[in-house]
Amino acid sequence: MDVEMSSGVISELSVSFVxxxxxxxxxxxxxxxxxxxxxxxxxxxxxxxxxHERLGPISGNDxxxxxxxxxxxxxxxxxxxxxxxxxxxxxxxxEPVDLRAYFGSLIG
Numbered sequence: 001m002d003v004e005m006s007s008g009v010i011s012e013l014s015v016s017f018v019x020x021x022x023x024x025x026x027x028x029x030x031x032x033x034x035x036x037x038x039x040x041x042x043x044x045x046x047x048x049x050x051x052h053e054r055l056g057p058i059s060g061n062d063x064x065x066x067x068x069x070x071x072x073x074x075x076x077x078x079x080x081x082x083x084x085x086x087x088x089x090x091x092x093x094x095e096p097v098d099l100r101a102y103f104g105s106l107i108g
C-alpha cells in the first residue's frame with residue numbers, strides 16, 4: 001500500500017515548480033501523518049510531487065521527531081531547488097511562494 005494513502009496527508013500546498021531551464025511543472029508539497037513503527041522508530045511520509053516523484057518516509061525516534069525531521073527535509077530540498085535557480089509558484093496566480101513564511105529560518 002502507498003505510504004501516502006495509508007498515513008493520510010495532514011498538510012499540503014499545490015504549487016508549480018519552475019526549473020532553471022524554464023520548464024514549469026504542476027506539483028504539491030505535502031507532509032503525511034507520522035506513524036509509530038516500533039518502540040524505537042516512527043516514520044513520517046513526505047512528498048514534493050512534480051519535483052521529486054518518490055521520496056521515502058523520514059524516520060525519527062518518535063512521531064514528533066519524525067514530523068519535525070520531515071519538515072526540515074522538505075525545507076532543505078526546496079532551498080536547494082531555489083539555490084539552483086528554481087522557483088516555487090502558487091497555482092492560483094503564479095506568484096512566488098514565500099517559503100520563509102512556511103519554513104522560517106530552515107529556508108535561509
